[in-house]
Amino acid sequence: MTQPLLRVDNLKVHFPVFKGAVFQHEVATVRAVDGVSFTLARGETLGLVGESGCGKSTTGLAAIRMLTPTSGRIEFEGQDISTLDKTQMQPLRRRMQMVYQDPYGSLNPRMKVRDIISEPLEVHGLAGERRARAEKIAQLMQAVGLLPDMADRYPHEFSGGQRQRIGIARALALEPSLIVCDEPVSALDVSIQAQVVNVFVDLQQRLGLAYLFIAHDLAVVRHVSNRIAVMYLGRIVEIAPRDEIYRTPLHPYTQALLAAVPVADPEVERARKRVTISGEIPSAMNPPSGCRFHTRCPHAFARCRTDDPPLVGMGSGRAAACHLHAAP
Amino acid sequence: MTQAVTIESPTATEGATARIAPQPLLSVRGLTTRFRTERGTVAAVDDVSFDVAVGETLAIVGESGSGKSVTALSILRLIPDPPGRIERGQILFGGQDLLKLTDAEMRGLRGNRIAMIFQEPMSSLNPALTVGMQVGEPINQHRRMPWSGALAKARELLGAVRMSDVEARARAYPHQFSGGMRQRAMIAMALACEPQLIIADEPTTALDVTVQAQILDLLKDLAQGVHSALILITHDLGVVARYADRVVVMYAGRVVESAPARQLYAQPRHPYTRGLMASVPRLDGDTGKRLVPIEGQPPNLAALPVGCAFAARCPQAVDACRSARPPLREIGPQHQVACILES
Ligand SMILES: Nc1ncnc2c1ncn2[C@@H]1O[C@H](COP(=O)(O)OP(=O)(O)OP(=O)(O)O)[C@@H](O)[C@H]1O
Ligand SMILES: Nc1ncnc2c1ncn2[C@@H]1O[C@H](COP(=O)(O)OP(=O)(O)OP(=O)(O)O)[C@@H](O)[C@H]1O
Ligand SMILES: [Mg+2]
Numbered sequence A: 001m002t003q004p005l006l007r008v009d010n011l012k013v014h015f016p017v018f019k020g021a022v023f024q025h026e027v028a029t030v031r032a033v034d035g036v037s038f039t040l041a042r043g044e045t046l047g048l049v050g051e052s053g054c055g056k057s058t059t060g061l062a063a064i065r066m067l068t069p070t071s072g073r074i075e076f077e078g079q080d081i082s083t084l085d086k087t088q089m090q091p092l093r094r095r096m097q098m099v100y101q102d103p104y105g106s107l108n109p110r111m112k113v114r115d116i117i118s119e120p121l122e123v124h125g126l127a128g129e130r131r132a133r134a135e136k137i138a139q140l141m142q143a144v145g146l147l148p149d150m151a152d153r154y155p156h157e158f159s160g161g162q163r164q165r166i167g168i169a170r171a172l173a174l175e176p177s178l179i180v181c182d183e184p185v186s187a188l189d190v191s192i193q194a195q196v197v198n199v200f201v202d203l204q205q206r207l208g209l210a211y212l213f214i215a216h217d218l219a220v221v222r223h224v225s226n227r228i229a230v231m232y233l234g235r236i237v238e239i240a241p242r243d244e245i246y247r248t249p250l251h252p253y254t255q256a257l258l259a260a261v262p263v264a265d266p267e268v269e270r271a272r273k274r275v276t277i278s279g280e281i282p283s284a285m286n287p288p289s290g291c292r293f294h295t296r297c298p299h300a301f302a303r304c305r306t307d308d309p310p311l312v313g314m315g316s317g318r319a320a321a322c323h324l325h326a327a328p
Numbered sequence B: 001m002t003q004a005v006t007i008e009s010p011t012a013t014e015g016a017t018a019r020i021a022p023q024p025l026l027s028v029r030g031l032t033t034r035f036r037t038e039r040g041t042v043a044a045v046d047d048v049s050f051d052v053a054v055g056e057t058l059a060i061v062g063e064s065g066s067g068k069s070v071t072a073l074s075i076l077r078l079i080p081d082p083p084g085r086i087e088r089g090q091i092l093f094g095g096q097d098l099l100k101l102t103d104a105e106m107r108g109l110r111g112n113r114i115a116m117i118f119q120e121p122m123s124s125l126n127p128a129l130t131v132g133m134q135v136g137e138p139i140n141q142h143r144r145m146p147w148s149g150a151l152a153k154a155r156e157l158l159g160a161v162r163m164s165d166v167e168a169r170a171r172a173y174p175h176q177f178s179g180g181m182r183q184r185a186m187i188a189m190a191l192a193c194e195p196q197l198i199i200a201d202e203p204t205t206a207l208d209v210t211v212q213a214q215i216l217d218l219l220k221d222l223a224q225g226v227h228s229a230l231i232l233i234t235h236d237l238g239v240v241a242r243y244a245d246r247v248v249v250m251y252a253g254r255v256v257e258s259a260p261a262r263q264l265y266a267q268p269r270h271p272y273t274r275g276l277m278a279s280v281p282r283l284d285g286d287t288g289k290r291l292v293p294i295e296g297q298p299p300n301l302a303a304l305p306v307g308c309a310f311a312a313r314c315p316q317a318v319d320a321c322r323s324a325r326p327p328l329r330e331i332g333p334q335h336q337v338a339c340i341l342e343s
């Protein structure tokens, strides 16, 4: 097998929790990411879904070293980057970029679009002479479906969807091989969402980009991903090729997630039996013993309360962490 | 004084004088809100009217920039002036025009009888205050509850919006929360004083579908109470299908269609509504196919055409569409549409 673009192995990111107004002392640890492993091939999209607060953004940030992991190994293009410092990361930065959820907050309102897009080029000393630079900006804007003559406008003069495309153009400026997309379309209305999703898909086909695509909308994730990883409380509980996970979800949490997706049809919704997972959302500071999902799992049995199920391969690129699907 | 507006509870009048159609909890009439910008004055909300009945969930959908949030902010009188101004209209809440209240009366109402869940949680939370303090503040302020009680109530509310470790979370600051946790903190804040009208602006965009379902079930439950109602602003047509009783569709600052939810999905009549329905990716859809966005750009509000604002992107547009703004007309029971091709 060829080497993956990104390999994340047993990644852990823990945040300290402090108490006390003046003399703060650490009282607990949020185990935001607690043993996550996956690989991402060149040109591939891995969708990352899961409950709010389960560690998706933290995983994405750590994978491109916008955060320092507590432990674990991150290999990018074969190089271990998990312990590199800021200066060592600098030459690698341009090959890994991030697109954020918030198209409003992530663009500097006082900069013209032209400067926003070319800023990363300046930072990396790749801006070149004026004409080449202007041409490059025009190309990037065209690539994401913006008119180059909009370059002299400010972000507030654009709609949400256009602003999101400015963010994508900026991420593309350095010709990265990996983009972490953290809910890139959640803030957009459906018709603009469709435009932006098409931009992502086209760019991938043209430039061979790989995406780690974090989103809550399972229909969007299904549309863009080759494989999908489902996270629960700091762990990946299931990972599988796209069609398999939607057709035959194995982990009970994946099943619950898919069953909760609202359908854009009131007749279907009224006729439908609603299955929501009940139970308290467990603590990320003090996760449940055994399987972390057992407190809410409709199929939990004795072993689930004591033994932590490992993520085991099921063949054809699938893996699940569930005693119901473990070899006896 | 918070007593300025009183809502007749429907149960109080039931029996003797029943059978009169219940007065809507909220009635918006001819609302027009403008902003002065460098590119000219724009009518972000232009002659918008709708009602919200007691117990009802009304969804407002529409393209980015179509005026949904400005409508909500106008109801709460939170339009920044300058550059904005509510120029015309009435906002009747329990029969009283909110546009006529004094600022002090409005402050007594906001976060109390009418609460809003804002679209951008990060910019609506105070980064320097713990989340518990922020959720407890309206209770302390409007209900005059001492801080110890308000904080206890705040923890209860954080639990109600499905937060775990509430003790520790209440002491944490917004930057220590994930995107979805911030959004839930905002929701807890809005629920603090048990408001009659909740206006939720994209309340669950940062939440996964299971937590989303729990939160929306909670909001819907509160809205079905005898005195209350919910306005749900969202672009998720699945959420609208599940929760809304009625839907208002906005485009370029105007209402282009309004109908009971089932009616709207079964027979969307405005070409924009139909385009919206077609651009939704479906779980059972064909993954190989490209999504179908509505072609073209949203209109520039500072330079709207004379005719229908959607005409430039409308696959059915005829010449007459470009000569005059189509009025909103009744085309069936509770079904209104602003399109000359529909009658
Ligand atoms: N800077 C921080 N300090 C303390 N805790 C943090 C910090 N950043 C994240 N956390 C915690 O880590 C956990 C995971 O957060 P993360 O943002 O990765 O979740 P997420 O899966 O992206 O959730 P969402 O879908 O709500 O965005 C949460 O419990 C969060 O409170
Ligand atoms: N403070 C402001 N100054 C100038 N224009 C504004 C201001 N606030 C809103 N607008 C304009 O009013 C119009 C309506 O904006 P609004 O925020 O209501 O859109 P929306 O329908 O909520 O869109 P979205 O789905 O993106 O949230 C937009 O064209 C916007 O640019
Ligand atoms: Mg996140």
Ligand SMILES: [Mg+2]
Binding pocket: B068, B069, B070, B119, B201
């Ligand atoms: Mg809005």
